[in-house]
Amino acid sequence: MLSQIKIKKRKALLFFGLVFILYSCIPDRLPTEPVENTRPEFVSIELTGGSNLVVGLNSEIKAVFNESMNLETFPDNFKVVSAIDEITGEFTANDSIVVFKPAQAYSPAQLYEINISGKVRDVHGNSVISPNEEDQPQSSWFFTQGQYSQNGFPLIFVRDKSEKQVIHRVGQLNKSLGELSVQATVEDYQTASIEFSPNGQYLYMVNLKTVDGTVTIIDPQNFSVVKTIDVGLGPTNISFGTDKAFVSNTSGKSITTIDVNSLGAISTYEFSDGFKPKDLVYSPITNKLYIYSSSAKQIKVVEANNFESNYNLDEVLTDSKGVDIEITNDGRYIYLIQDRTDKIIVFDVQTDTVVKTIETGNPYIIDGAMGEKYYFAAFFKKVDKDLVGGITKIDLASNSIISTTIWDKEIDQIGLTNANELLYAVIPVDSTVSLFETETVKEISSIKVEGSLKYLAVSKNNYQ
Amino acid sequence: MRKIFYKIFIIGFLLSEILFAQNGGKIVGTVKDASTNDLLPGVNIIIEELLMGDASDEDGSFSILNVPPGDYEVKAKMLGYGTIVQKGVKVVSNLTTNVEFELSEQAFEVDEVTVVDFKIPPVQKDLTNKIQARTSEEISRIPITTVNDLLTQQAGIVKQVRTMPISSLPAFGQFATIPTDGLHFRGGRENETLYLFDGINIGDALWGGYNISQIGELAISSMETHSGTFGPKYGEAMSGVVSISSHDQISKTPKVSFKAFTDQLGMESQSQNSYGAEAFISASLPFYDKLGIVYAHRSYSSDGYINGFIYPEFVNSEGADKSGTPEKVPMQYNDTQFDLAKIIWQPITELKITLGGYLAKANNGVYDHYFKYNPYGVPRVKLDDDLAYMKANYIISQNSFLVLSLSNYNRGFISRVYENPAYYDILPQTGNGEFSVTGEDWVFFKTNFGRKSVGLDYVWQINKIHNLAVGVGYEALQTDLERRNPDGGVALEEYKYKPIQMNGYVNEKMEFDEMGMIVNLGARFDYVDSKRKVLVNLANLTDLTAPLEDAKAEFYVTPRLGISFPVAEKAALRFGYGHYYQFPNYFKVFQGSYYLASTGEYRPNPQLENTPIASKEVLPEKTVNYEFGLQTMFSQNVSADITGFYRKTSNLIGVLLSETTEGKRFQELTNIDYATVKGVEFSVKKHFTDNFSAFFNYTYSNTLVSTSILFSQATDEARTFPANWDQPHSFRGNIYFEFSSGFGFSLYGSYSSGYPYTRSQFDPNGERSPWIHELDINLFKNFELFGFKEQAYIQILNLTNDKNVWWVYADSGIPGDDASEATSHDYTNNPSMYGPGRTIQIGLKLWN
Structure with missing residues (x-):
């Protein structure tokens, strides 16, 4: 009995001993080392290769800060977005550098915006900007690889308005590659257009002189004259059919046909009604040429083979004469710009009717460029006392305006690369050639070209 | 034979x-x-x-x-x-x-x-001054959380309330966290009390006071409070003496006690996250019963009822965003640990030696409303104290004995935000206009107080009438203080002085049995040499080459008289009179001193802008106490006591505006303030019989002071006003029932006047905050299991969950909102203006 009591006492003491131990510790209340609260600073965004252009489809992006960052804050605040997709990826850190590795490949020939929100935080929880302030994201962009960068780059040729025999060449996307002075017995009186043949083999340079004009055939790669072909008086533009080129001789009131295989003039057809052709397009659907006049609000339609059955369309141009004419790649619709207006007339060659007149809201449209899906129209206008330029992008399927990009400088001639990924534009005021990507019509580069720039042509092929 | x-x-x-x-x-x-x-x-x-x-x-x-x-x-x-x-x-x-x-x-x-x-005698015949005593058994009958509660439940003792006005700057102040006993005895200032543990002085002479709440309930065999005209044995105190006795006997049969409690019951609103545990053991050695050991331990932790909050985005939003779930940070926490050990050795019948000591540590948080959302920016207080002592009792003859005591007491105080000074440089002090956002209060305070003392007491019962007690004591003190501005580490104050104190007393107790009259007549002398250097002319404060001299030592003699005289069979009158001197706490005496490396001297620091400089001559503060009392017995178990008292205090340390020889004004700390206190205490006590006991206290007091705050601007010396701690009326009572079934309860309540505040500068402290009331209950069940006695209890503090108002805004007269429309409610709603809400504790005790 006594021993049982002793055992019970021991158990009771053990129980209270445990309770005592449980409650016999006091907590440590001292604060730990304070954590600095200096906001991290954004330093830069770096891309593989160091350039924003021709960026590989799996390239990493480095965001550089002045201190180590908390990677958990990046997925929600680090965006890589193009007009057509958003790229997610993984983040790793190397000290103060945060590396973004895309989880999927970027789309080719797309302009990607990189936006890093001020909400990203350093490892101590400090965001770049106070959360109660308006976010001021750090931005950058890059343009991915595309057809324009496969096996080299397209070449861009620009005629000089002052030095009329001179053609400037731009290549490797945004580098000036020198100039070519085309020798001529009689110097050009005025600069006329240049165009590539549909197969892209040669550049055709239209030479307007005080005497009969010529067309100079230039090898784009060698940047050398292959041949010079005599045409009529006052040639201004050239357009291509299946195996022919058609030169509009404005002063001669005629069209000269050139065999693009033999590079020889076939014939010159003179309009008997005094029609002065300014520019023209060929439709393979109707096998006809569509020509606008330099002096009248008139469109002339002629058979491309023999110039017979020609007739005039007097109701198409309503306000003024034409200033540029382009045709869709399938040859169905003509996009005709009326001089000194904001109107683009869409004309169906099958029905010989105007499908739509697109009012862009921007007067003085001066040039158009036809792509596979979109039509681009360059314009200028006066804002206050300054001339500014712009590019209107029009959807061919709906003939609706997709976007209008206003540029602080007047734009003159524009041209698309073969896959419609890039658009080159001549900016005469500062003698540069600007490079726009066509999805968002954002300038991604510019090239200084010494001279007085005017007509522009973009090669169909790429060159090393 | x-x-x-x-x-x-x-x-x-x-x-x-x-x-x-x-x-x-x-x-x-x-x-x-x-x-x-x-x-x-x-x-x-x-x-x-x-x-x-x-x-x-x-x-x-x-x-x-x-x-x-x-x-x-x-x-x-x-x-x-x-x-x-x-x-x-x-x-x-x-x-x-x-x-x-x-x-x-x-x-x-x-x-x-x-x-x-035991039949309680009708009167305590030899009671010549009021003593409120609690034995361990009585202590166990009252609902308390810490021993400090015992004191504040007694008549004439008022808890200190800190008023912390709102501030938009971290101007918390270096002195806001300095240690204090936090108690006012009979209208006196804080720290006017002598604290004794087993007869050894454990008061901190540098800061004053003692942290009595750290001592465990189980370690105490009795606690006595002398709040009136106490005898000459006790000195260096003007208002009271608190004497704590721990168990001091060799227990032939081991005694064991445990106690544990917690309020962590899953009811957040009724909890302060408190817990405590105590253990006590007393036994003699099994093979040598002339040597006994006593050990007691107590741990206690409480978050307190005031918390700071860290919102997830507060810092990152620069103080604008208070959304999300905040982290709650206790800011008024109190954690203590106390370990007591004693060895009692009686090798021969004439000699008994006690070696004892304790180690204690306390960590305290002090709430500063400015840091509500940056709670780790406030300084935290660490108090460590330890005592080692030896007492030898030697019988000289049958009627006389000698007590020799040696002791070494140390108390370290640190107030800081960070231990590492370099941490102060990491974050800037920033705020959002109302609250601190980042940074911390620039407080770095470190002190150490030490007292090595030797004392000798001789008691001689000359005959049946005359009892003579004499004693002398010598104390070598150590006062080290380092107060820095962490922003740059500049020492604002720094010194290591070694004052010396000596004292002696003689008391003759005369017990005239035939008349029933008792007379206590005595005197005490004290000698204090602060060992500090003072400027020959304090007006040369800014001249760092001005000559210094030794401060004058102080010597004072204080008479004490107490008479008790029976006026009826069951009633006795008493009268007490005495002079009580207390040398100011040394931090005041040395105020403003720093170490000048170029001369190797401690001297007043002329660079201090807001800290007063101690005067050349600091005199002891002086109180003359008068006490009249009547004790009587209504019945065998019901006694009553009524005491009238009057106190006149002079030479209190205060602030005077002075000028240097160049005309630069500075604050001088000197003996300019005074106070008077008068009051009546009425106590009724029902001793424990017939299953219940009870007590009731009423105190009326009127405390008029010339200034309430030590470090204030100089005040008009010609006027007095109610002290900040003045509570004219205070009712306190307890009733304890213990039924034969083992069930019981203890109910404690108090009802006291509110604290005064100043609405108009022309009428200082002329207004009163609302009355303060308190009701606590302890429900328990005693039982026996496993050969031990056990008690399970539920203790509910602030049973009615009333929101007591400690202090109010002077302009609005209410807590929570001042009269300005420019301030937000969050800014003005300082939670320290209110007392704690209801807390529910459960606990278990075990003893044999």
């Missing part, structure tokens, strides 16, 4: 116990034959619990000297007579308890033991 031998043995053995006990009271009485009324010599009077006793002399009287304070069973035993045990005999230090025995003759072989309740 055997009888004589037995008597000699008992007397010798028990006298040794009597004389070696410390802070003891006295049990006297007579033994009579119940049938003949003859006085009986040779009766053994024994306190078995203490192994103390006496044998009645020829006229049947006995006397047991120096009995440790507490409740005891006293046994009277004599061959041929039935043994009588009187239980509940209460002994108070320095007082005499009368115990009368009447024995009945019995057959020789019969050993009948009769147990009776």
Whole structure:
């Protein structure tokens, strides 16, 4: 009995001993080392290769800060977005550098915006900007690889308005590659257009002189004259059919046909009604040429083979004469710009009717460029006392305006690369050639070209 | 022969116990034959619990000297007579308890033991000043969380309330966290009390006061509070003496106690996340019963009821965003640990040596509303103290004994935000206009106080009337202080002074039995040499080459007189008068000193902008106490006491505006303030009989001071006004029931005037905050299991969950909102303006 009591006492003491131990510790209340609260600073965004252009489809992006960052804050605040997709990826850190590795490949020939929100935080929880302030994201962009960068780059040729025999060449996307002075017995009186043949083999340079004009055939790669072909008086533009080129001789009131295989003039057809052709397009659907006049609000339609059955369309141009004419790649619709207006007339060659007149809201449209899906129209206008330029992008399927990009400088001639990924534009005021990507019509580069720039042509092929 | 031998043995053995006990009271009485009324010599009077006793002399009287304070069973035993045990005999230090025995003759072989309740004497005849005593048993009957609660439940003791006005700057102040006892005794300032632990002075002479709440309930055998005209044995205190006695006997049978409680019951609104645990053990060595050990431990932790909050985005949003779930950070926490150990050795009957000591540490948070959302920016306080002492009691003769004590007491105080000064540089001090956002208060305060003391007391019972007590003491103090501005680490104050204090007293206690009158007449002298250097002319403060000289040592003699005189069979009048000097706490005496490396001297720092400089001559603060009292007994178990008191205090340290020789103004700390206190205390006590006990206290007091705050701007010396701690009316009471089934409850309540505040500068402290009330209950069940006694209890503090108002805004007269429309409610709603809400604790006790 006594021993049982002793055992019970021991158990009771053990129980209270445990309770005592449980409650016999006091907590440590001292604060730990304070954590600095200096906001991290954004330093830069770096891309593989160091350039924003021709960026590989799996390239990493480095965001550089002045201190180590908390990677958990990046997925929600680090965006890589193009007009057509958003790229997610993984983040790793190397000290103060945060590396973004895309989880999927970027789309080719797309302009990607990189936006890093001020909400990203350093490892101590400090965001770049106070959360109660308006976010001021750090931005950058890059343009991915595309057809324009496969096996080299397209070449861009620009005629000089002052030095009329001179053609400037731009290549490797945004580098000036020198100039070519085309020798001529009689110097050009005025600069006329240049165009590539549909197969892209040669550049055709239209030479307007005080005497009969010529067309100079230039090898784009060698940047050398292959041949010079005599045409009529006052040639201004050239357009291509299946195996022919058609030169509009404005002063001669005629069209000269050139065999693009033999590079020889076939014939010159003179309009008997005094029609002065300014520019023209060929439709393979109707096998006809569509020509606008330099002096009248008139469109002339002629058979491309023999110039017979020609007739005039007097109701198409309503306000003024034409200033540029382009045709869709399938040859169905003509996009005709009326001089000194904001109107683009869409004309169906099958029905010989105007499908739509697109009012862009921007007067003085001066040039158009036809792509596979979109039509681009360059314009200028006066804002206050300054001339500014712009590019209107029009959807061919709906003939609706997709976007209008206003540029602080007047734009003159524009041209698309073969896959419609890039658009080159001549900016005469500062003698540069600007490079726009066509999805968002954002300038991604510019090239200084010494001279007085005017007509522009973009090669169909790429060159090393 | 055997009888004589037995008597000699008992007397010798028990006298040794009597004389070696410390802070003891006295049990006297007579033994009579119940049938003949003859006085009986040779009766053994024994306190078995203490192994103390006496044998009645020829006229049947006995006397047991120096009995440790507490409740005891006293046994009277004599061959041929039935043994009588009187239980509940209460002994108070320095007082005499009368115990009368009447024995009945019995057959020789019969050993009948009769147990009776001790009859409380109608009056405590030798009570010449008011003493409020609590034995361990009484302590266990009152709902308390810390021992500090015991004090504030007594008459005439008021808790300090810190008023922390709102601020838009971290101007918290270096002195806001300095240690204090936080108590006002009879209208005095804080830190005017002497604290004794087992008779050893444990007061911090650098800062004043003591952290009494850290001591465990189980370690205490009694706690006595002298709040009036106490005797000359006690010095360096003007308002009161708190004497704590720990268990001090060799327990032949081991004694074990445990206590644990918590309020972590899953009810967040009723909890302060508090818990505590205590253990106590007392035993003699199994192989050597002349050596006993005592060990007690207490741990306590409480988050307090005021928290800071860290919102997830507060810092990152620069103080604008208070959304999300905040982290709650206790800002008024209190954590303590206390370990007591004693070895009691009695190698021979004439000598008893006690080696004891404790280690204690306390960590405290102090709430600053400016840092509500940056709670780690406030300084945190760490107080570590330790005591080691030796007491030797030696019997010189049957009527005299000597007590020699040696002690070493240290107390370290640190107030800082960070231990590492370099951390102060990491974050800038920023705020959002109302609250701190980042950074911290620039507080780095580090002090150490040490006292090495030796004391000798001699007590001589000259005859039945005259009792002479004399004593001397010597104290070598160490006062190290380092106060820096962490922003740059500049030392604002820095010194290491080694003051010396000496004291002596003589007290003659005259007990005129025939008249029933008791007279205590004594005097005390104190000598204080601060050992500081002072400027020959303080006006040369800015001249760092100005000559210094030694500060003048102070010597003062203070008379004490106490008289008790019976006016009826059950009533006695008393009168007390005394002069009480207290040298100011050394941080005031040395205020403004720093170490000038170029001269290698401690001297006043002229660069201090907001800190006063101690005057060249700092005198002791002085109080003259008068006390009139009447004690009476309404019935056998109900006694009452009414005490009127008047106190006149002068030479209080205050601030005076002075000028240097260049005309630069500075604040000078000197003896300019004064105060008067008058009041009445009324107490009724029902002793524990018939299953219940109770007490009721009412205090009226009126405290007028010339300034309430030590570090304030200089005030008009010609006027007095109510002190910040003045509470004219205070009612406090407790009722305790314990039924035979083991169930019981204890109910404590108080109702006190609100604290004063100043609405108009022309009428300082002319307005009053609302009344403050409190109701606590403890419900318990006693039972026995596993051979131990156990008690399970539920304790509810602030039963009615009332929101007491500690202080209000001077302009609006209410808490929570000031009169300005420019301030937000969050900014003005300082939670320290209110008292804590309801908390519910559960606990368990075990003892044998």
